[in-house]
Amino acid sequence: MQDTVAVALITSLSTLAAAALTGLVGALSTRRQLAHQLAVARRESVERRATRREELRRDAYVGFLSACDQAYRQLDRRWLEDGGSEPVPGYDEAYAAMRAVDEAYNLVLLEGPAEVEAESRAVLTSIGAERADQRRLGEEPGGATAPLRERHRERWLAAIEARTNRRISFVDAVRPVLDREG
Template sequence: MQDTVAVALITSLSTLAAAALTGLVGALSTRRQLAHQLAVAGQEATERRSTRRDELRREAYVGFLGACDQAYRSLDRRWVEAGGDEPPSGYDETYAAMRAVDEAYNLVLLQGPAQVAAAGRSVLTSVTTEYADQRRLGGEPGAGVGPLRDRHRERWLAAIEERTNRRVSFVAAVQAVLDRDG
C-alpha cells in the first residue's frame, strides 16, 4: 500500500510540477507578447506624432512662402508704378502683405526648428527693409515722376538679389529639416 501511495504522490507531484511549468512558460510567453505589443504601439504613436509634426511644419512653411510671394508681388508693383509721391501713411496693400508675412512667420517660429525660424526671420527682415526703402525713396524731396525702379535702379536690383538670397536660404533650411525628419 505504501508503494501505491508513493506512486500516487509522485504522479500528483509530477502533474502539479508540469502544470506549474506550463503556467510559467505561458505567463512568460504572454508577458513577452504584451511587451512587444506595447513597444509596437509606442512606435506607432511616435510615428503618428512625427507625421503630424511634419504636416504642421510643412503647412507653416508653405504658408510662409505663399505670404512672401504675395508681399513680393506687392513690392514689385511699387517698384514699377509711376509716381514720385510716398504712399499714404497707414495701412496700404504692401503693408498688409508685409503683415501677412509677419503672421505666417509666427507659425514658422512655433513649428521650428531654430535654423528654419532664423532663416524665416531673415526673409521677414528683408521684406520689411525693402518696404521701408520704398517708402523712403518714394518720399524723397524733389523725387521725380516715374517708377522707383527707374530712379533707383541699383537699390531695386540689390533688393531683388537680397530677397532671392534670403528665400533660397529659407528653402534650403526647410529642405534640410524635412529631409532629416522624413
C-alpha cells in the same frame, strides 16, 4: 495500498508540477508578447508624432514662403507704379501682406529649428527693409511721374537680388530639416 497511494501522490505531484510549469511558460510567453506589443505601439506613436511634426513644419515653411510671395507681389506693385508721398492704392493690401508674413513667421518660430528661425528672420527683415526703402524713395520731391523702378533702377535690382538670396538661404536651411525627419 501504500504503493497505490505513492503512485497517486507521484501522479498528482507530477500533474501539479506540469501545470505549474505550463502556467509559468504561458505567463512568460504572454509577458514577452505584451512587451513586444508595447514596444511596437511606442514605436508607432513616436513615428506618428514625428510624421505630424514634419507635416506641421512643412506647412509652416510653405505658409511662410507663400506669405512672402504675396508680400513680394505687393512690393513689386509699388516698384512699378507712379507715386509720390501720397498713399497709394493698394496700401491696405500691402499692409495685409506684411501682416501675413509676420503671422507666418510666428509659426516658423514655433516649429523651429534655430537655423530655420534665423533664416526666416532674415527674410522678414529683408522684406521690411525693402518696404521702408520704397517709402523713403517714394517721398522724394518731384518723383510722382515715374515709377520707382525707373528712378532707382540700382535699388530695385538690389532689392530683387536680396529677395532671391534670402529665399534661397531659407530654403537651403529648410531642406536638411525636412530630409532629416523624412
